[in-house]
Amino acid sequence: MAASEKETGLRYYLKREPLILAALSALAVLAFLGVSGLSRIYHAQQAALGNRWFTRGEADLKAHRYELAVNEFRTALLYSRDNYTYQFELAEALVGLKRTNEAYAYLINLWEQEPENGLVNLELARIAVQRGETEEALRHYHNAIYAIWPGDHEVQRQNARLELIEYLLSINAKTRAQAELIALAENLADDPSQHVRVGDLFGQAQDYEHALAEYRLSLKLDRHNPAALAGAGRAAFLLGRYDLAQRYLEAAVAANPDDTPSADLLKTTELVLKMDPFRRRISVAERHRMVIEAFAAAGERLKSCPAAGNLRGPVSSGAQESLTENWVKMKPEITVQGLRRNPDFVEAAMNLVFDIERQASAACGPPTGIDIALLLISKLHEGN
Amino acid sequence: MDGAPNSQTEILVETAQAEPVTSLPRWSRGALLRSVFREERLFLVLSVFIGIFSGLAVVCFRFAIDWCRIYLLGSGFTLSTTRMLLAPSLAGLIIAVLVIHVFPLARGSGVNQTKAALYIYNGYIPLRTAIGKFITAALAIGSGHSLGPEDPSLQIGASLASALGRRMKLSRDRMRLIAPVGAAAGLAAAFNAPISAVLFVIEEVIGRWTAGILGSVVLSAVSSVVVMRWFLGSESMFRIPPVQLERPSELIAYSILGVVGGFASVAFSSGIATLRPPCKALPRWTQYFQPAVAGLLIGIIALLGAPQVMGAGYVYIDEAMHGQFTWQMLAILAGLKIVATLLSFVTGTPGGMFAPTLFIGAMLGAAVCGAEHALLPHLSGSPGTYALVGMGVLFAGFLRAPMTSVFMVLEVSGNYSIILPVMVANTFSYLISRGLQPIPIFDVLTRQDGLDLPSTEEQREEGVLRVEDAMRPASDPVLDAEETLEHAVQGLDEKSPDVLLVRQNPTGWSIVTKQELEIMIKEGKGGEILSSVLAGRQVPYLHPDHPLEMALRYVDRWALVPVVNRADFRKLEGLVSEHDVLARYRDFGEG
Numbered sequence: 001m002a003a004s005e006k007e008t009g010l011r012y013y014l015k016r017e018p019l020i021l022a023a024l025s026a027l028a029v030l031a032f033l034g035v036s037g038l039s040r041i042y043h044a045q046q047a048a049l050g051n052r053w054f055t056r057g058e059a060d061l062k063a064h065r066y067e068l069a070v071n072e073f074r075t076a077l078l079y080s081r082d083n084y085t086y087q088f089e090l091a092e093a094l095v096g097l098k099r100t101n102e103a104y105a106y107l108i109n110l111w112e113q114e115p116e117n118g119l120v121n122l123e124l125a126r127i128a129v130q131r132g133e134t135e136e137a138l139r140h141y142h143n144a145i146y147a148i149w150p151g152d153h154e155v156q157r158q159n160a161r162l163e164l165i166e167y168l169l170s171i172n173a174k175t176r177a178q179a180e181l182i183a184l185a186e187n188l189a190d191d192p193s194q195h196v197r198v199g200d201l202f203g204q205a206q207d208y209e210h211a212l213a214e215y216r217l218s219l220k221l222d223r224h225n226p227a228a229l230a231g232a233g234r235a236a237f238l239l240g241r242y243d244l245a246q247r248y249l250e251a252a253v254a255a256n257p258d259d260t261p262s263a264d265l266l267k268t269t270e271l272v273l274k275m276d277p278f279r280r281r282i283s284v285a286e287r288h289r290m291v292i293e294a295f296a297a298a299g300e301r302l303k304s305c306p307a308a309g310n311l312r313g314p315v316s317s318g319a320q321e322s323l324t325e326n327w328v329k330m331k332p333e334i335t336v337q338g339l340r341r342n343p344d345f346v347e348a349a350m351n352l353v354f355d356i357e358r359q360a361s362a363a364c365g366p367p368t369g370i371d372i373a374l375l376l377i378s379k380l381h382e383g384n
Numbered sequence: 385m386d387g388a389p390n391s392q393t394e395i396l397v398e399t400a401q402a403e404p405v406t407s408l409p410r411w412s413r414g415a416l417l418r419s420v421f422r423e424e425r426l427f428l429v430l431s432v433f434i435g436i437f438s439g440l441a442v443v444c445f446r447f448a449i450d451w452c453r454i455y456l457l458g459s460g461f462t463l464s465t466t467r468m469l470l471a472p473s474l475a476g477l478i479i480a481v482l483v484i485h486v487f488p489l490a491r492g493s494g495v496n497q498t499k500a501a502l503y504i505y506n507g508y509i510p511l512r513t514a515i516g517k518f519i520t521a522a523l524a525i526g527s528g529h530s531l532g533p534e535d536p537s538l539q540i541g542a543s544l545a546s547a548l549g550r551r552m553k554l555s556r557d558r559m560r561l562i563a564p565v566g567a568a569a570g571l572a573a574a575f576n577a578p579i580s581a582v583l584f585v586i587e588e589v590i591g592r593w594t595a596g597i598l599g600s601v602v603l604s605a606v607s608s609v610v611v612m613r614w615f616l617g618s619e620s621m622f623r624i625p626p627v628q629l630e631r632p633s634e635l636i637a638y639s640i641l642g643v644v645g646g647f648a649s650v651a652f653s654s655g656i657a658t659l660r661p662p663c664k665a666l667p668r669w670t671q672y673f674q675p676a677v678a679g680l681l682i683g684i685i686a687l688l689g690a691p692q693v694m695g696a697g698y699v700y701i702d703e704a705m706h707g708q709f710t711w712q713m714l715a716i717l718a719g720l721k722i723v724a725t726l727l728s729f730v731t732g733t734p735g736g737m738f739a740p741t742l743f744i745g746a747m748l749g750a751a752v753c754g755a756e757h758a759l760l761p762h763l764s765g766s767p768g769t770y771a772l773v774g775m776g777v778l779f780a781g782f783l784r785a786p787m788t789s790v791f792m793v794l795e796v797s798g799n800y801s802i803i804l805p806v807m808v809a810n811t812f813s814y815l816i817s818r819g820l821q822p823i824p825i826f827d828v829l830t831r832q833d834g835l836d837l838p839s840t841e842e843q844r845e846e847g848v849l850r851v852e853d854a855m856r857p858a859s860d861p862v863l864d865a866e867e868t869l870e871h872a873v874q875g876l877d878e879k880s881p882d883v884l885l886v887r888q889n890p891t892g893w894s895i896v897t898k899q900e901l902e903i904m905i906k907e908g909k910g911g912e913i914l915s916s917v918l919a920g921r922q923v924p925y926l927h928p929d930h931p932l933e934m935a936l937r938y939v940d941r942w943a944l945v946p947v948v949n950r951a952d953f954r955k956l957e958g959l960v961s962e963h964d965v966l967a968r969y970r971d972f973g974e975g
Contacts, residue, residue, distance in 0.1 A: 017426060020552060024433045032611075035440045039615045042447045049459050075461035078699060082619055105706030105768070109623050 050079035054086055061089060066096035084110060091123060100127050118147030122160055129167055137167065158184065162197070169204050177205045185214060192222040199231045203238075211235040215248075226256035237265055240380045242276075245269045271373035277350060278381055288339040291349050295334045297370045298353040299327055305364035323356050354378035427558055427600055431565050434548060435604035438541035438569035439611025442533075445518055445540060445574075446616065449533055452526020453695065463694075468528070468686045472679025472694070475527030479520045479733060480672045487516020491732045494539025496830045498567045499589050499837050507546055507559035514543030520734040524675070528694035530682055530724035532739020534574040538585075541570020541608070561597050564589045565604045572605035573612040575738075576621055580792040581605045587785045588826060591840040622702050624772060624797045630764040635808050637763055641752045641770060642777055642809035646816025648748055649781025652722050652741075653817070653825040659730040661832055674731035682724045692717055693724040696739035701746040701775075705768035709747075711754020718747035737825075741782050742775045749774020769805070772797050776806045781813035784824035789814075847972075851935050852928035854968035855947045855958030858885075862956060863896070865889050865915035872914060873901050883943045885923075886914055891953045893925055893946045894918045928957050935965050 057072030073090035080086060087106050094103035104127050110120045125140035141164035149156035161184050168177035181202055188194050199214030215232035218225055233248030249266035252259055273279070277290040302324055321329070333342065334349050357375045361367055367375055456471040457463055483491050490513060501509045521536035545566025549559050564585050572581035582598075582605050590597060629635075663674060685693055692700040704714060725740040753770030757763055772793055779789035793806045823831075827839045863872045863886045876884075876898060884901075886894040896918060904910075904917055924938050925946045938945045939962040949955040 021429065024430075028433060028436050031437065031440050035443055035615060038444060038447055042450070045454075046450075049454070053460070071461050074699075075459070078461060079459075081702075082617075082623070102706060102708045105708070105766075109706070 046079040050076045050083065050086065052076075053079070054083075054089070057086075057089060057093070061093050061096070064096065066093045069093040070097060084113065088119065088123075095123065095127070100130055103127060115143070116148050118144045118149040118153070118156055118160065121147050122163070125164075125167075134171065138164070141167070154187070158187070162201075165201055165205075169201065174205045174207075177201070178207045178210070181205060181207070181210065185210065190221055192218040192225050192228060195221070196225065196227045196231055199228070199235070203231065203235060208235045208238045212239065224255055226252055226259065229255055230259055230262040233262060233269075234265060237269055240376075242269050242272045242380075246273060268372055268376070271370060272376050272380075275370065275373045276377045276380070277346060278377075284340075285336075287346065288336055291339060291346050292334055292336065293370075294353045294374055295327075295331070295349050297374060298356040299331070301356055301360045301367070301371050302327060305360040307363040323352070323359060326352055327356065354381075426552075427554070427561075428603060430548065430552065430554075430562075431600035431603040432607045434541070434545040434562070434566050435569040435572075435607025435609075436611055437544050437548070438537075438566055438604065439573045439608035441514070441518070441540050441544060442537045442570055442573035442608065443612055443615045445522060445533060445537060448518065448522035449526045449696075452522050453528075456527045457694070463686065463691050465687060468691065468694075469680060469683040472528040472683050473676045474679075475523045476529070476675030476677070476679035476731075476733065477672070479523055480675045482516065482520050483675075483732065483734065484671060487512060487520060489513040490516035490520050490734045492734065492829070493535035493729075493736050494542075494734075495535050495588060496826055496833070496835070496837070498539055498542040498563050499826075499830070500835055501542060501546060501563040502560055502589060503837050504835065506556055507549060507561065507563045509539070509543040509546040509563060511543055511547040514540045514547075517543070517734055521736070524728070524733045524735045525695055527679065528682060528686070529675070529679055529728040529733050529735055530693055530695070530697075530721060530740055531728050531733060531735020531737070532696045532742075533736060534571060534738035535736030536734060537570040537574035537736075538567045539570065541566040541568070541573070541604075545569070545604075561600070564597065565600045568601040569604035569608035573608040575792075576609060576612060576616075576618075577792060577795040578602075578605040578609045580788050580795050583791055584785055584788040587788055587840055588783070591838055620798060621698065621796055622705060622772075624705065624768060624799065627766075627769045627772065627797060627799045627802045628764060629801060629805060632804075634763060634765060635805060637752075637756050637760070637765065638770075638773055638805040638809045639812050640756070641749055641773055642812025643816060644752055645745060645748055645774060645777030645809065646781045646813040646820075648718065648722070648744065649778055649813060649817045650820045652725075652744065652778075652782050653821050653828070655722065655726045656729060656825060657821075657828045657832075659726060660829070663730045663732070664832075671732065675728075675733040678727040678731040678733060681727050685720055685724055690717060690720045693721045697721070697743040698739065701743055701771065704746050704750040705771045707750075707767045709750070711751045711758070714747045714751035714754060718744050718751060721747065737783070741778045744782075745775040745778030746771040747774070749777065765805075769802065772802060773805045773809050777809045777813040780810035781817035782825060784814065784817065784826075786810060786814050849932040849968060849972055850928065851926045851930045851932055851947055851960060852958070854932055854935065854964045855928065855960045856964055858946075858956040858958050860885070860959070862887055863914060865894070865918065866913055868911055868913055869901055869905055869917065870910040873898075873905060873910075876901075885944060885946055885956070885959070886918060887954060887956075888915060888918075888922070893923045893948075894921045895923050895942060895944050896921075897943075925953065926960065932965060932968060935960050939965050 053072045053076035057069045057076060060066075060069035060072060070090065070093045073086055073093055076086045077083065077090065087110055091103040091106040091110070094100070094106070104124070107120055107124050107127065110117065111124060114120065121140045121144035125137045125144060128134075128137035128140060141160060144160040145157050145164065147157075147160075161180055165177050165180045165184065168174075168180065181198060185198050185202075188198060195214045195218035199211045199218065202208070202211035202214055212232055212235035215228045215235060218228035219232065222228065229248050229252035233245050233252050236242075236245035236248055246266065246269045249262050249269060252262040253266055256262075275290055275294055277287045277294065282290075306324075330345075330349060330352060332338070333345050339345055339349075353374055354377075357367065357371055357378055360371070361375055366372075452475075456475060457467050489497060489510065494517060497509065497513070501507055517536045517539050521531070521533065525531055525533055542563040543566065545562045546559075548566075549562035554562065567589055568581050568585040571584060572578040575581055582601050585601055586592075586598070666674070682694060700717070703709065704717075709717070721740055721744050725737070725744075728735060729737065749770040749772065750767040752774070753763075753765060753767045775796070776789045776793040779792055780786045783789070789810050790803070790806055794800060794803060824839065827837070830837045860881050861875060861884065863875075863884055865886050865888045872884075880898065882899070883895055883897050886896055888894055894914075896914070904912075909917060923942050923945060925948045926935055926938070927950050928947055929950075935945060939960060943961060945960050946956055947958040947960060949957055
């Protein structure tokens with residue numbers, strides 16, 4: 001009995017199976033259409049709300065009202081959770097609030113979605129710099145340099161590289177900075193100010209040859225550019241090319257009389273040129289005058305720095321007496337007649353002067369005036 | 385022969401052949417088999433429709449919750465004080481009236497109601513329950529009550545499926561199974577995690593793995609997720625930060641999270657178990673105000689600086705994963721969420737426990753991460769990783785669904801490298817929770833409601849009797865099917881048992897009684913070999929590891945059932961008879 005009842009039930013819907021399936025399909029289509037309509041309304045409302053809050057957030061971010069901006073971007077994200085721009089702006093606002101850990105979490109999420117995004121990589125690099133994670137910072141800076149950027153990507157990449165170079169210089173990684181600078185210099189546009197900036201950075205990286213080259217390129221484009229003239233003068237000075245430095249620095253001071261550092265540097269350069277007895281194409285009398293003047297200046301330096309006077313000359317020179325004793329012993333010979341009688345005293349006297357200046361510089365701190373010039377001359381002829 | 389049996393042997397053979405088949409006429413049997421086959425096929429197709437309708441319902445449910453939130457709490461991230469206090473309280477009042485007068489079955493989470501439909505009401509869940517659940521849960525969650533949308537979605541799915549099954553006039557067996565099919569669809573759409581939904585329904589609602597239902601559950605879950613993704617996108621629930629486990633030793637750090645999560649689960653479930661009965665026992669008029677008072681208290685918690693406890697809290701889970709809170713704040717939020725959820729749930733506000741469980745787990749996980757990093761800065765796990773593991777930990781400890789907890793984390797994160805920390809932490813949490821709170825929370829709730837539904841955990845741990853527990857050694861003589869009847873009888877004496885086992889060639893077993901042998905010899909068949917006279921009298925055999933209940937299927941029809949080795953079917957391990965099986969059950973019951 002039970003089996004036959006069951007069979008009747010089965011037959012009931014087996015007969016109607018196609019009809020039922022058709023009815024269900026029709027119902028499903030209708031329901032689908034209904035929910036689609038609702039979904040359109042829902043998504044339009046969500047998008048509008050998200051956009052409204054995002055616009056407010058942007059305005060607050062621009063006005064540096066980070067706290068408000070963070071709340072508004074968060075609200076915008078409620079309505080468009082995976083919106084890339086909203087997340088990025090929220091991270092920016094968090095960075096503004098110095099909540100770098102939170103910003104990092106958002107940025108790393110964005111980075112996972114688009115590892116080639118330049119903006120995200122640059123922000124991540126900055127956060128890594130703040131955290132002191134050098135390798136992470138370098139990785140993201142390099143990603144940013146080769147990333148996809150909105151707008152003028154060449155300029156953005158260049159800026160990213162410049163930022164990287166500044167970071168490398170800040171951590172004293174000069175060799176790496178030089179490598180980046182060389183790469184940067186190859187793609188610079190014909191803009192004198194850019195060449196000056198790169199020249200300055202080469203200078204900071206102590207690559208004065210490249211720095212000078214960059215300043216010269218800048219001067220080719222704008223021969224009266226005061227910054228380029230000053231930079232070239234400084235680079236030439238640091239390279240020990242005082243004649244060249246003098247020319248650039250004179251031009252720099254002429255172009256910008258308020259450029260005090262260049263004026264000071266010019267004075268030192270002129271002193272070096274005036275005091276260097278080993279320069280070519282100077283008369284013997286002038287050479288002797290320079291030696292006598294330098295010897296006298298060294299004597300004054302010894303008086304002002306007695307600590308240096310008690311020291312002996314370099315061990316390599318085999319000196320047994322103190323610098324003061326040597327100076328006193330040599331003094332009678334360092335006259336016009338004495339030097340004319342014995343030209344070898346020129347070199348001996350200058351060697352003693354150089355020793356005195358070096359030791360005094362080490363013992364009593366950096367020199368001033370004529371002593372700087374003598375120290376620079378000593379460096380210039382070091383090893384000769 | 386003309387079809388009529390002409391000897392006792394033939395009668396025996398014919399009876400033995402007829403035994404396993406039904407007593408229906410031949411034509412009817414075939415029709416029935418075809419029908420059953422077609423019903424199964426129809427059921428599978430119906431599962432897809434159930435998935436579609438459940439998916440659509442869950443999508444609408446999500447819209448409703450969001451609209452309620454926007455209009456009741458405001459569209460901003462920061463809530464105004466007035467809305468914070470008024471929205472959950474006033475919504476609580478409306479919900480109470482609706483639940484008391486219009487939708488009495490909408491109360492609670494919905495998981496137990498679905499289970500009750502399966503075990504008590506033959507799959508019947510009124511459609512009104514789905515409507516009620518939809519309205520009241522959307523109001524509750526949207527207004528800031530600390531509840532989630534997953535369990536209501538599960539019940540909405542089950543209710544829709546039940547309504548559809550009734551319209552289709554499905555058989556009682558199918559009707560019983562249809563509610564879990566809808567439940568899986570609803571949960572999968574709400575969670576955007578079909579595997580976890582299928583596992584949860586099998587672990588917690590059905591309570592056993594059956595091939596008959598698995599296909600339907602999977603189909604409905606998948607189709608509902610497809611529908612949900614169509615409308616709401618395929619993005620996972622949370623944006624998971626990179627997950628990594630640098631050193632295996634860090635598993636110790638995750639096991640600490642498991643321990644903390646285990647204790648938190650116990651605190652949470654004990655709170656519910658303790659507070660729910662007194663709340664239910666309060667005078668009836670108080671039930672109009674209980675959800676409102678709970679809402680007001682939640683509003684006060686929000687006002688005091690923790691608005692994160694309001695609603696499902698997925699946004700804040702996401703924020704915790706991205707390191708937006710200090711570990712102290714995370715720990716406070718976990719504690720306050722437990723309090724807020726207790727308030728909402730014990731007052732009978734409709735809504736689910738899944739989302740709060742995930743919230744508490746995520747906060748606890750990220751808090752443990754922060755605390756551990758403060759002590760051991762070299763640990764590599766991020767707050768996101770710990771939050772994710774924490775969610776699994778609470779799932780395992782509080783909901784006591786260990787398998788679902790692991791797969792849920794994997795599905796939500798899409799990252800398999802997290803599996804080790806999840807498994808380790810979940811195991812600790814599960815063991816602590818089980819040790820301190822022997823009855824799982826869903827079972828506590830059903831018992832408080834006066835129902836006795838089968839507990840999956842109890843079933844899992846119940847002792848199982850096997851054939852080897854009842855079988856006796858094979859000491860009796862075994863006849864060979866190639867022997868002649870006379871030879872076989874010669875080896876027997878008075879001590880030999882009445883029923884004898886015959887080993888067939890090349891495989892198989894038969895039985896024959898001493899009396900039958902004697903009759904056949906008297907009929908002049910003494911020279912025939914046993915296999916020829918016992919043709920077709922195969923006896924089923926068992927293996928020692930078979931459940932003892934399987935033996936019950938045979939022992940009433942065959943006086944002796946051989947128990948054979950799995951590797952060698954001719955090797956006899958023992959014998960069971962009806963008497964042996966019943967004796968073992970009797971001993972087991974007394975023991």
